[in-house]
Amino acid sequence: MTRTGFAFGTPDGADRVRQSFARQGAMATLGASLGAIEPGYCAISLVPTPAVAQQHGYVHAGVVSAIVDSAGGYAGFSLFPATASVLTVEFKVNLLAPAAGERLVAEGFVVKPGRTLCVTRGEVHAEQAGRRKLVALMQQTLMVMHGKADL
Numbered sequence: 001m002t003r004t005g006f007a008f009g010t011p012d013g014a015d016r017v018r019q020s021f022a023r024q025g026a027m028a029t030l031g032a033s034l035g036a037i038e039p040g041y042c043a044i045s046l047v048p049t050p051a052v053a054q055q056h057g058y059v060h061a062g063v064v065s066a067i068v069d070s071a072g073g074y075a076g077f078s079l080f081p082a083t084a085s086v087l088t089v090e091f092k093v094n095l096l097a098p099a100a101g102e103r104l105v106a107e108g109f110v111v112k113p114g115r116t117l118c119v120t121r122g123e124v125h126a127e128q129a130g131r132r133k134l135v136a137l138m139q140q141t142l143m144v145m146h147g148k149a150d151l
Contacts, residue, residue, distance in 0.1 A: 006040035006110060009079045013039060016082075017074045020150050024070070032067050034074075040110035042074035047103050059099035064106075064124055064136050068093065071108030072120035072140040077150070079113050085150040089117075091140035099135045101126035108140075118142040 010016055014037040021027060021034045027044070030052055035043035044067045046052070046059070054060040069091055077086040105125050112119045122138035 004038060004040035004110060006079055006113065008039045009077075009084075010082045013037075013078050016150070017042065017078050020077065021070075021074065026066060027070060030063055030066060032070070035105070037074070037078060039078055040075055040113070042071045042078065042108045044068075044071045044074075044106045044108075045103055046106075048099075048101070056098070057100065059104060061093075061095055061099075064095065064099045064104065065091075065093045065138075067104065067106040068108065068122040068124050068136060068138045069140065071106040072122045072138060073108065073142060075108035075110050075120050076113065076118040076142040076144075079110060079118070080144055081146075083147060083149060085145040085148045086118075087143045087145050089141050089143045091122075091138055094137045095135070096137065097126070097133060097135045099124065099126055101128040101133070103127045104135070105132075108138075114144070116144055118144060 124136035
């Protein structure tokens with residue numbers, strides 16, 4: 001068990017998450033990278049560039065939402081059986097401060113896994129000069145897509 005109190009859904013849980021993330025064109029387009037993976041936990045980071053900025057130079061809210069959605073999704077997916085894939089069915093994001101810094105880190109945490117639905121929460125921190133600032137919070141519901149392998 002890890003800090004989350006969960007166990008991977010498959011013996012190769014972390015590799016399964018890495019392989020799925022590598023197939024995501026959206027994350028590659030944004031320049032996001034996969035960080036830590038633990039059962040029920042996932043971190044995704046992004047180094048801000050002008051390509052993901054809004055008109056004031058902050059990382060666009062849609063990009064912040066995309067990385068925390070994926071972090072939560074992969075946190076849940078890490079607990080799923082090999083015969084299931086993941087699909088977000090809803091999420092809410094509270095933007096707490098402008099997303100600006102040297103790097104953004106989105107973290108997803110499983111709150112309650114279930115057979116059909118999985119609830120997660122997410123946080124996005126902006127890092128600057130060794131300090132972290134909370135810039136967004138998320139709550140998310142995932143569907144466990146049984147019988148649909150993640151290919």
